[in-house]
Amino acid sequence: xxxxxxxxxxxxxxxxxxxxxxxxxxxxxxxxxxxxxxxxxxxxxxxxxxxxxxxxxxxxxxxxxxxxxxxxxxxxxxxxxxxxxxxxxxxxxxxxxxxxxxxxxxxxxxxxxxxxxxxxxxxxxxxxxxxxxxxxxxxxxxxxxxxxxxxxxxxxxxxxxxxxxxxxxxxxxxxxxxxxxxxxxxxxxxxxxxxxxxxxxxxxxxxxxxxxxxxxxxxxxxxxxxxxxxxxxxxx
Numbered sequence: 375x376x377x378x379x380x381x382x383x384x385x386x387x388x389x390x391x392x393x394x395x396x397x398x399x400x401x402x403x404x405x406x407x408x409x410x411x412x413x414x415x416x417x418x419x420x421x422x423x424x425x426x427x428x429x430x431x432x433x434x435x436x437x438x439x440x441x442x443x444x445x446x447x448x449x450x451x452x453x454x455x456x457x458x459x460x461x462x463x464x465x466x467x468x469x470x471x472x473x474x475x476x477x478x479x480x481x482x483x484x485x486x487x488x489x490x491x492x493x494x495x496x497x498x499x500x501x502x503x504x505x506x507x508x509x510x511x512x513x514x515x516x517x518x519x520x521x522x523x524x525x526x527x528x529x530x531x532x533x534x535x536x537x538x539x540x541x542x543x544x545x546x547x548x549x550x551x552x553x554x555x556x557x558x559x560x561x562x563x564x565x566x567x568x569x570x571x572x573x574x575x576x577x578x579x580x581x582x583x584x585x586x587x588x589x590x591x592x593x594x595x596x597x598x599x600x601x602x603x604x605x606x607x608x609x610x
Contacts, residue, residue, distance in 0.1 A: 376417045376478050381410060384473060392432040406513065408472075411435040416442060417482045418464065419472055423513040430455055430487075430515075434462050438485055442466070447502070449495040452487065457515045459487035469499045486512045491521040491609045494568045501542075509544050521608040522568040523548050529561040540566065545608060549601060556580055556597070567608050575600065 378395065381388045385397035385408075399406040409420040409431035418438055420431045434452055442448040444466045452462050463486050470484040492510050493502075506512050510520040525548055526540040532554050548565065555561050557580035564574050574586040583600045585593050595603070 375414070376410070376412055376473065376476055376482060378412075380473075380476050380478065384476065391428045392436070394428075394432045394435055396428055396431075398426075407431070409435055411438075413440075415440060415481070417479070418485050419482060420485045420487075421472065421513050422515050423511075425515045427515070430457070434485060434487060437462065438464055438483070442483055444468070444481075447493065447495050447497055448483075449488075449490075449493070455487075457487065459489060459515075461488050461490050462486060463488050463493055463495065465499075465502055469502050487515060488512070489519045489521075489609075491519065491568050493522055494570065504542060509542060519609055521545055523608050524566040525551065525563055526566075527551060527555075527561070527563040529554055529558055531558045531561065540564070545605070548604070548608075552583075552597070552600065552604070556583075565604065565607065571607070573604075573607055575604075 378388065381395055381397060385399065387397065389396045395410045397408050399408060404424050407422045407426045409428065411418045418435050420435050422431065437450060437452050439448060439450060442464055448464045449461055452459060464483040467479055467482045472484055473479050473482060497505065511517050523545055524540040524542050526536050526538055528535040551563055552575060555563055555575065555577045557577055559578050562574060562576055564572060566572050576584040578584065581597065583595055583597065585595060585600060585603055
């Protein structure tokens with residue numbers, strides 16, 4: 375269990391609001407604002423980059439389940455807020471490096487506000503680190519939605535592609551690959567969203583696409599309709 379003395383030694387200055395401790399951690403050109411809730415069963419830290427909002431941070435910390443598993447993420451709903459987040463996700467200490475110099479951090483969960491489509495809630499520690507490093511800027515509370523998108527594709531024209539396990543990519547990269555696919559009759563893109571659902575995209579002619587749902591339901595559409603369908607599929 376982390377103590378207030380541990381926090382004072384780490385941060386130098388700590389304040390208390392709504393039963394949570396607050397501290398600031400300067401990092402290069404920005405500040406990380408930390409909200410810590412300490413209990414007998416588990417500790418929890420909420421972190422934001424350059425946004426100091428104790429009310430929101432503490433409300434999220436207090437919404438977290440009292441006992442969370444130590445081998446996987448926990449996703450839970452949070453009240454309506456100014457940032458538009460719908461859920462929060464807490465991950466155990468093996469998923470993150472906050473306060474890693476404190477001996478009692480084994481029960482320290484990192485709690486992040488999220489848009490539900492950004493994570494499945496089934497991520498391994500490695501998958502979580504990959505997503506938070508390359509796709510979702512989780513400490514930026516003013517971010518736009520960054521849905522979890524995995525693509526398996528092959529484009530003989532550009533030489534681009536992945537193996538069958540696919541690759542996690544930002545939505546903007548997927549949309550660029552849709553443009554690259556235009557008119558490549560022997561290419562394809564298979565898209566998996568955060569729910570594990572799959573759609574496929576083909577392009578038999580320049581500017582013309584076919585969207586395949588459920589591995590069999592085909593619908594021809596232009597780029598604008600396809601992009602709208604893909605965005606709904608990945609964020610809905």
